[in-house]
Amino acid sequence: MSREITVLALVGSLRTASVNRQIAQLAVEAAPVGVSVTIREGLGELPFYNEDLDTPATVPPAVTALRAVAAGADAALVVTPEYNGTIPGVLKNAIDWLSRPFGDGALKGKPLAVIGAALGRYGGVWAHDETRKSFGLAGPRVVEEIKLSVPIGTLGGKHPRDHAQLVSDVRAVIAKLAVEAR
Numbered sequence: 782m783s784r785e786i787t788v789l790a791l792v793g794s795l796r797t798a799s800v801n802r803q804i805a806q807l808a809v810e811a812a813p814v815g816v817s818v819t820i821r822e823g824l825g826e827l828p829f830y831n832e833d834l835d836t837p838a839t840v841p842p843a844v845t846a847l848r849a850v851a852a853g854a855d856a857a858l859v860v861t862p863e864y865n866g867t868i869p870g871v872l873k874n875a876i877d878w879l880s881r882p883f884g885d886g887a888l889k890g891k892p893l894a895v896i897g898a899a900l901g902r903y904g905g906v907w908a909h910d911e912t913r914k915s916f917g918l919a920g921p922r923v924v925e926e927i928k929l930s931v932p933i934g935t936l937g938g939k940h941p942r943d944h945a946q947l948v949s950d951v952r953a954v955i956a957k958l959a960v961e962a963r
């Protein structure tokens with residue numbers, strides 16, 4: 782039997798009632814057998830990226846902890862809204878911390894997929910494309926063909942887990958990511 786694949790989920794919204802966190806929670810629940818998804822909270826506790834802080838003697842504990850969980854995961858799933866046509870700052874800041882040490886970041890070479898939801902009619906596709914571009918420079922192996930941008934209005938106020946098609950789509954995303962990680 783093959784070993785369990787672990788997926789680190791990063792959410793680009795800090796809001797308690799975040800639809801994107803709900804989708805990440807759905808990924809936890811809908812992951813196929815043999816795959817576990819863990820949401821990494823606390824991206825808001827990362828200080829703004831600062832090269833002066835990014836030395837062995839001064840790196841902030843929140844960064845060390847994030848890099849450690851990233852290093853321990855087989856793959857990563859990013860679930861993010863769109864803010865003003867692009868990546869929310871909290872997520873971009875996490876990308877910057879994860880991109881260093883240059884050429885040897887904690888997600889180096891690991892498959893990474895970007896999905897999410899936003900209020901606009903295209904479901905945040907600009908932010909998703911920009912997140913793929915940025916992570917593509919930062920070290921992970923972005924799985925470009927995994928795409929899922931959900932216009933929040935299509936959820937009709939219900940939790941994502943109450944939409945059979947979305948459950949199926951999110952399960953397929955995790956399954957594909959696991960194949961890439963094996």
Ligand SMILES: Cc1cc2nc3c(=O)[nH]c(=O)nc-3n(C[C@H](O)[C@H](O)[C@H](O)COP(=O)(O)O)c2cc1C
Nearest residue numbers: 794796799800801802862863864865866899900901
């Ligand atoms: C600062 C800000 C900027 C936003 N910009 C966009 C945008 O460019 N495109 C979009 O579709 N929605 C935009 N929205 C609406 C978000 O898609 C919506 O608030 C969404 O619910 C946020 O995701 P969350 O539920 O996971 O927090 C913006 C919201 C905020 C607070």
